[in-house]
Amino acid sequence: MLLEIENITVHYYKVPAIRNISITVEDGEIVALIGSNGAGKTTTLRAISGLKHPTTGEIRFKGQRIDKLPPYKINALGIAMVPEGRRVFPQMTVLENLLMGAFLRNDKEEIQKNLEDVVFRHFPRLKERKNQDAGTLSGGEQQMLAMGRALMSAPKLLLMDEPSLGLSPIMCGEIAKIIRNIHIEGKTVILVEQNARLALALSRHAYVIETGGIALSGPAKDLRNNDDVKKSYLGG
Ligand SMILES: Nc1ncnc2c1ncn2[C@@H]1O[C@H](COP(=O)(O)OP(=O)(O)OP(=O)(O)O)[C@@H](O)[C@H]1O
Numbered sequence: 548m549l550l551e552i553e554n555i556t557v558h559y560y561k562v563p564a565i566r567n568i569s570i571t572v573e574d575g576e577i578v579a580l581i582g583s584n585g586a587g588k589t590t591t592l593r594a595i596s597g598l599k600h601p602t603t604g605e606i607r608f609k610g611q612r613i614d615k616l617p618p619y620k621i622n623a624l625g626i627a628m629v630p631e632g633r634r635v636f637p638q639m640t641v642l643e644n645l646l647m648g649a650f651l652r653n654d655k656e657e658i659q660k661n662l663e664d665v666v667f668r669h670f671p672r673l674k675e676r677k678n679q680d681a682g683t684l685s686g687g688e689q690q691m692l693a694m695g696r697a698l699m700s701a702p703k704l705l706l707m708d709e710p711s712l713g714l715s716p717i718m719c720g721e722i723a724k725i726i727r728n729i730h731i732e733g734k735t736v737i738l739v740e741q742n743a744r745l746a747l748a749l750s751r752h753a754y755v756i757e758t759g760g761i762a763l764s765g766p767a768k769d770l771r772n773n774d775d776v777k778k779s780y781l782g783g
């Protein structure tokens with residue numbers, strides 16, 4: 548197992564946002580987390596990336612406990628987050644934003660190679676616009692930038708929070724294709740999506756999160772045919 552989340556509970560102040568969540572992710576797979584607003588999807592990703600420490604439970608990455616580590620150490624171990632709402636730095640250029648993703652790395656040559664061979668190859672549009680201010684990019688381009696920035700730390704595991712949110716169907720399709728390509732080249736992905744159809748099409752295993760707990764989990768193809776999932780998340 549690449550990532551093992553065992554029975555974690557995360558509180559905001561005294562209120563638990565997620566309770567006793569367990570998730571396992573195998574090396575090289577795409578795992579989807581679906582669920583409605585406020586279910587606890589982002590909180591789960593924040594716990595993995597160290598932005599919010601669980602109050603109970605354990606998270607292990609390649610067998611090593613990470614649930615008490617600060618975010619930069621977790622990033623250095625090979626986990627990168629593509630945050631909800633993209634969170635690009637609007638006054639910085641595309642290139643400056645991308646280099647921020649590599650701030651923990653020292654080898655200039657490796658960083659340059661990663662930029663050209665990984666990021667600009669998957670996102671030629673970012674190369675064309677590398678000197679443009681990130682705030683002037685379209686929504687889809689900002690999503691590409693957020694993904695490119697995460698890839699600049701050369702992660703093993705990518706956490707993607709709602710990459711399709713607010714994008715046109717065509718742009719959603721484009722982003723989905725890129726996620727698939729990145730995955731084929733060896734990245735493991737946890738994909739949080741309200742677009743359950745998209746998430747279940749991309750993933751091998753999926754978890755349905757409801758009110759802070761796991762309501763259902765299994766192979767994505769089983770969930771696609773599950774009546775409750777169809778009714779609640781796939782529009783009947
Ligand atoms: N910083 C915070 N302080 C207090 N409560 C929070 C905070 N962040 C999230 N919560 C609460 O935790 C619960 C889970 O929120 P979370 O953002 O994880 O949901 P989500 O599944 O990502 O929802 P969405 O689909 O709307 O993004 C919600 O009840 C939310 O109000």
Ligand SMILES: [Mg+2]
Pocket residue numbers: 588589590631708
């Ligand atoms: Mg969220």
